């Protein structure tokens with residue numbers, strides 16, 4: 291049984307490739323980084339260092355690698371694979387579609403019933419639709435119908451955090467990868483065309499949008515807010531930021547609003563989501579991960595788009611009748627981090643929130659407060675309490 295793992299970077303090596311090897315596949319990594327490809331083929335193993343309280347080193351075996359620039363060999367590997375996975379980053383994903391299509395063509399020219407499942411391991415909403423459209427456009431006409439019948443475009447939710455590896459963390463080994471202990475991979479049960487890999491860490495679930503929204507609106511949202519607030523206070527690392535009791539309270543408040551929304555929308559017990567929040571806050575505190583405010587808070591404008599982690603969570607709350615007060619403050623903190631653009635314009639154009647909407651006026655009030663006293667999070671918490679009280683009115 292062979293799995294082709296497109297991308298031997300942090301997630302490819304640190305999570306998915308390792309998981310597939312442990313499931314029992316021979317894992318063929320595809321990457322354009324010569325050092326990584328040559329070292330995998332020389333050593334046939336690499337150390338995955340699990341950092342944190344239960345730290346240990348796991349050696350990943352039964353692997354080899356193929357040069358991503360040798361597109362003919364990559365296509366042959368895809369043609370004969372039992373499973374395919376990608377974790378190359380969203381911008382590269384588009385560029386590898388011709389190679390994937392060539393692999394599918396070679397496969398289906400021999401046997402159009404030879405199904406293949408592709409695990410999409412990227413941070414991208416509607417990733418299955420994104421790939422479907424592009425693969426359909428690229429495949430030759432004779433295989434456009436085969437695509438519907440024989441390719442499973444399987445969305446996944448990547449919760450494991452893998453930081454950027456510094457030279458010090460690599461300890462002289464280009465393949466060494468530091469990861470946190472969490473290693474579950476929820477996958478979209480309904481999307482598989484072939485058998486679902488049988489391993490306790492691969493968790494099939496339907497409807498999958500629950501996991502995607504939980505990841506984006508609780509995990510990614512909270513992580514971003516931790517980074518923005520950490521940036522304002524001058525912290526370098528995520529664990530330092532979440533260790534600040536004011537930041538923790540603000541982040542947790544936003545997580546609870548998102549969780550109330552998801553609980554209502556998907557009829558999931560709130561207590562289940564609260565356990566997830568507590569686990570995430572514990573994981574954000576892991577000092578051995580050395581995850582930075584810079585990595586987690588990168589590209590704040592992208593993170594402020596209407597369907598992304600902040601505004602998407604806020605709009606979801608509005609739809610479910612949940613007050614998004616902490617989330618309004620979180621958006622204000624993101625706006626405050628962007629110094630080279632006007633907050634009003636960003637609010638209107640990037641977030642598509644009008645300052646006349648109730649949430650728009652809260653966001654701007656928080657923004658002004660941050661401008662006047664940026665590091666005084668204690669007063670922000672008081673302001674949030676007052677706003678909640680005012681909006682909520684009397685409670686019987």
Ligand SMILES: NC(=O)C1=CN([C@@H]2O[C@H](COP(=O)(O)OP(=O)(O)OC[C@H]3O[C@@H](n4cnc5c(N)ncnc54)[C@H](O)[C@@H]3O)[C@@H](O)[C@H]2O)C=CC1
Pocket residue numbers: 296297298299300301302320321322323358377378379380382385386411412413414448449450451452453
């Ligand atoms: N690092 C993390 O904690 C998480 C990352 N993700 C997502 O996983 C995806 C991958 O992220 P990382 O592993 O962190 O990035 P990365 O940059 O470490 O890995 C990407 C790999 O793709 C390779 N690559 C680039 N062009 C290629 C090509 N044409 N052919 C073959 N390989 C090519 C690169 O050499 C690199 O090794 C992204 O979509 C990211 O958003 C999702 C959840 C967690």
Ligand SMILES: O=P(O)(O)OC[C@H]1O[C@](O)(CO)[C@@H](O)[C@@H]1O
Pocket residue numbers: 413448449450451452509510513514585586588589
């Ligand atoms: O890759 P983006 O969209 O900048 O988001 C960063 C987030 O993605 C992850 O790298 C993976 O979910 C998180 O660790 C982090 O919260």
